[in-house]
Amino acid sequence: MPIDFTLTPEQRALQLSARTFARRVLPEVGPATRRLATPEARFAATRPFYEEAIREGFLQRLIPAPLGGGGTGLLDLAVVAEEFQAVDVNVSLTLFATLLGLMPLMIGGSPEQVKRFFGPFLARTGAPLAAFGFSEPGGSANFNAPAPAEGVRTTARRDGNSWVIDGAKQWVSSATGWGGKGADLICVVCRTDAAAPPDKAISVIVIEGPADGIVLERALESVGHRAHLTPRFRIENVRVPEGNIIGGPGAGLQLVEGSFTGTAALVGVFGVALMRAAFDFALQFARTEKRGGAVPIIEHQAVGYALADAKTAIEAVRALSWRACAALDAQAPGAFELSLQAKIFGSETAVRVITELMRVVGIDSYDLQLPLAGLLQDALAYPLFDGGNMGVRRRQLHSLLKSPGYDPLTASGAA
Numbered sequence: 001m002p003i004d005f006t007l008t009p010e011q012r013a014l015q016l017s018a019r020t021f022a023r024r025v026l027p028e029v030g031p032a033t034r035r036l037a038t039p040e041a042r043f044a045a046t047r048p049f050y051e052e053a054i055r056e057g058f059l060q061r062l063i064p065a066p067l068g069g070g071g072t073g074l075l076d077l078a079v080v081a082e083e084f085q086a087v088d089v090n091v092s093l094t095l096f097a098t099l100l101g102l103m104p105l106m107i108g109g110s111p112e113q114v115k116r117f118f119g120p121f122l123a124r125t126g127a128p129l130a131a132f133g134f135s136e137p138g139g140s141a142n143f144n145a146p147a148p149a150e151g152v153r154t155t156a157r158r159d160g161n162s163w164v165i166d167g168a169k170q171w172v173s174s175a176t177g178w179g180g181k182g183a184d185l186i187c188v189v190c191r192t193d194a195a196a197p198p199d200k201a202i203s204v205i206v207i208e209g210p211a212d213g214i215v216l217e218r219a220l221e222s223v224g225h226r227a228h229l230t231p232r233f234r235i236e237n238v239r240v241p242e243g244n245i246i247g248g249p250g251a252g253l254q255l256v257e258g259s260f261t262g263t264a265a266l267v268g269v270f271g272v273a274l275m276r277a278a279f280d281f282a283l284q285f286a287r288t289e290k291r292g293g294a295v296p297i298i299e300h301q302a303v304g305y306a307l308a309d310a311k312t313a314i315e316a317v318r319a320l321s322w323r324a325c326a327a328l329d330a331q332a333p334g335a336f337e338l339s340l341q342a343k344i345f346g347s348e349t350a351v352r353v354i355t356e357l358m359r360v361v362g363i364d365s366y367d368l369q370l371p372l373a374g375l376l377q378d379a380l381a382y383p384l385f386d387g388g389n390m391g392v393r394r395r396q397l398h399s400l401l402k403s404p405g406y407d408p409l410t411a412s413g414a415a
């Protein structure tokens, strides 16, 4: 079969419905949230928009079909992510963070767990939130490091037929939920054995919110994603049934790594979305603004070349990210490498390109009334989150390159 990036008719329909929804509903998120003083208030004000996305089926349609949803793979997510993120990152990230929160169950949940936990997320009603409770105060880049490193500090101990969970988490999207006492479902990464090495000690256990032991310390005031909730919170003596552990004690390392593989490719697409929004604005500006001169500024070669470079970068990142998604969907051997490259290259390219487009537009781009500065603020998260490019993603790529038997041609499917 020839190399072909053509979407299937179903994916194309999904893309167009996501675009229509994003353009109709999501432009209002900014005006509805911007002037609110606290992150909690801004997040709360996104709820009607999130509910509308749920009602329109954008969560249900992205959950894999074998689990009761309509999703056919990561490329579906990529297509929706680009359309949503290009208009508003806040509600969009809440949606994708819910998918991330469900990911350990998608990968390692038993049929009984899927049946027990997935109902609200398939229902197309309300505002169900799931969270992936990985990051901890004090850092999580070394979550899988053996002793004497601390690794994961949140613990779960067996007590009769229950697990009792204690610890602290931060930066976990939506984790404390709409009411501050927990998302509907939190997959908590924790240590179930104090003495064992990470591949036997780390587990993922489901907490169903609201739970009394979820204690919100503060919603973090972030540079971008201003209406998306990333709280710091404590988990105090939260007791859950023993059947809430996913894949059994010690399965956590694989569940975390598996969950964060697909997201890496998606972050590349997030980068495309913000670059695309920035490019659309800068192109329009350059075509129409003379800035006191005789001709629109696009007539100046420096401006035209900068736009040309920006557009090239967008297409390159989209191609790499889609390629990574397609490789993950096909479970191709080079998929992990491609998804890491999409994450690193896509996120850093987004920050660079948006900065360059601000130079094209000039001083007015520094005004938050125009979109570019806000897009840069949002893009700054991409190299840092979903496993920072320094502490996690380049390190993973580095280990891959060092591993015996690594073949540089595997990622290109030409080994």
Ligand SMILES: Cc1cc2nc3c(=O)[nH]c(=O)nc-3n(C[C@H](O)[C@H](O)[C@H](O)COP(=O)(O)OP(=O)(O)OC[C@H]3O[C@@H](n4cnc5c(N)ncnc54)[C@H](O)[C@@H]3O)c2cc1C
Pocket (backbone or CB within 6 Å): 097, 100, 131, 132, 133, 134, 135, 136, 138, 139, 140, 141, 142, 170, 171, 172, 173, 174, 222, 225, 228, 230, 381, 384, 385, 386, 387, 388, 389, 390, 391, 392, 395
């Ligand atoms: C908007 C947003 C949403 C988020 N959503 C979630 C979520 O839903 N769930 C969740 O769990 N987290 C979430 N996060 C946090 C995010 O996933 C972080 O990427 C994660 O906590 C890891 O951070 P880090 O890579 O900076 O690691 P840290 O441990 O904080 O490391 C900090 C720095 O130390 C250095 N470093 C540490 N160890 C090494 C090493 N071994 N080698 C080289 N350098 C090292 C690196 O320079 C690294 O950048 C979110 C963050 C944001 C901004």
